[in-house]
Amino acid sequence: MPVLIFQGSCQSSCRKKMEPPMKEKKYPATAVDIFVAFFRLGLTAFGGPAMVAYIRTMSVKDKKWVKEDSFKKGIALCQTIPGATAMQAAAYAGLRAGGPWGAVAAYTAFGLPAFILMVTLSAMYTKTHDLPGVIALFSGLQVIVVALVAAAAIGFGRRYITAKQDILLVVGASVFLALGGSPIIAILASGIFGLVLYKSLIRGDSGLPPTAAETVQTTWKTLRPAFLIALTTIVCLGLLFFIRRDLFSLSILMMKIDFFAFGGGYASVPLLFHEIVEVHHWMSNQALMDGIALGQVTPGPIVITATFAGYLLAKIPGAVVGTISIFTPSLFLLLLVVPYFDRMQHNPSLQRALRGVLVSFVGLLLAVTVRFGFAAHWTPLSALIAACALIALLKKVNILWVVLIGAVISALLL
Incomplete structure (x- = not known):
């Protein structure tokens, strides 16, 4: 009997040793779950940066995919690198919830509803923009776009202008763009000037140095997602170069715009204006304003x-290429920078340059506001609409309601 007990216990222990260990679940959600959740959220993603709060509620409180401290750190990262903040916040939440594939799923799903609606509106615009009623409608919407860009400039100014040195960069960037200069040159120059101008303001590390746990070694595993995106992008660009040279040019231009749009989506407006209207002449000033207005109702x-x-420029293929191209650099930079952001935060030289870049966008947005203002059709009523829109935007009224109410008034009275 003791032998049998021993044999039974031996067999039991042997089976336990032979059984493969249970793999610990690395991420709390699958890419499919993340895609569905962010697609639903993307259907109501009106208000641009205001959507960050809804992303936080869903990913931190409701789904519990991301911890609060991690999400806050992610938002700081999203505000540091170029691109639309809400889109990057979605990608960051997806990254923490499901790894690199989760980031791609969240990023794609969150922007997909806007893309579908914008393609539909663009198709309608090309067929109806010459009709008298539509002309009156967009005449009113154009002055709202002027108010929208002006509100963005004021918002940037409130956030970033805190010292006398800032005024110098604002004026310099504004005058440079007004004289026909490239905003990219203004951005790069402001970053360089920031290294000198802010030396007395940003002297050393901002906060405590990163701990050993926060310090990440450069390995292929940490860099692989970003480089896979880069490789895929290079291959696609090569195909476009030989198949559709016009789409290749569009893709390069949109990527360039996204690479330099620091501070959020509105930072892309001066770049879009300069490249699309002034350099390539793909559309008029008024058409770009119409496009911005349509973008606010998506x-x-x-x-x-x-x-x-x-x-x-090129119907559906152009819409697909333009959209993918203007969002790809942001996702690439997010995946590339995430492992090293703690160290970047404590680099004073980088912080000085970044502050110079962000301050320059106040001047760039002011210059574009003036250019859009000259291009819009002004009447006493349209001036009143613009003033009311600006006040509403500064009071944090949802952009969607400002645009919709302005559109109704324009269609009825202008």
Whole structure:
């Protein structure tokens, strides 16, 4: 009997040893779950940066995919690198919830509803923009776009202008763009000047240095997702170069715009204006303003205007290429920078340069406001609409309601 007990216990222990260990679940959600959740959220993603709060509620409180501290750190990262903040916040939440594939799923799903609606509106615009009623409608919407860009400039100013040195960069960037200079040169120059101008303001580390747990070693595993995106992008660009040279040019332009749009989606407006209207002459000033206005009645960030520009240039293929191209660099940079962001936060030189870049966008947005103002058709009523829209936007009224009410008034009275 003791032998049998021993044999039974031995067999039991042997089976336990032979059984493969249970794999610990690495991420709390699958890419499919993340896609569905963010697609639903993207259907109501009106208000641009205001959507960050809804992303936080869903991913931190409701789904419990991301911890509060991690989400806050992610938002700081999203505000540091170029691109639309809400889109990047979605990608960051997806990254924490489901890894790199989760980031791609969240990023794609969150922007997909806006893309579908913008393509539909762009198709309608190309067929109806010459009709008298539509002309009156967009005449009113154009002055609202002036108010929208002006409100963005004021918002940037409130956030970033805190010292005398800032005024120098604001004036310099504004005058440079007004004289026909490239906003990219203004951005790069402001970053360089920031290294000198803010030396007395940003002297050392901002906060405690990163702990050993926060310090990430550079390995292929940490860099692989970003480089896979880069490789895929290079292959696609190569195909476009040989198949559709016009789409290749569109893709390069949109990527360039996204790479330099620091501070959120509105930072892309001066770049879109300069490249699309002034350099390539793909559309008029008024048409770009119409595209921006249409973008405000779709869920998603203001950079969805790239879909409109792509559609006007090359229909559906142009819309697809323009949209993918203006969002790809942001996702690439997010995946590339996430492992090293703690160290970047404590680099004073980087912080000085970044502050110079962000301050320059106040001047760039002011210059574009003036240019849009000259292009719009003004009457006493349209001036009143613009003033009311500006006040409403500064009072944090949802952009969608401002645009819709302005559209109704314009259609009825202008």
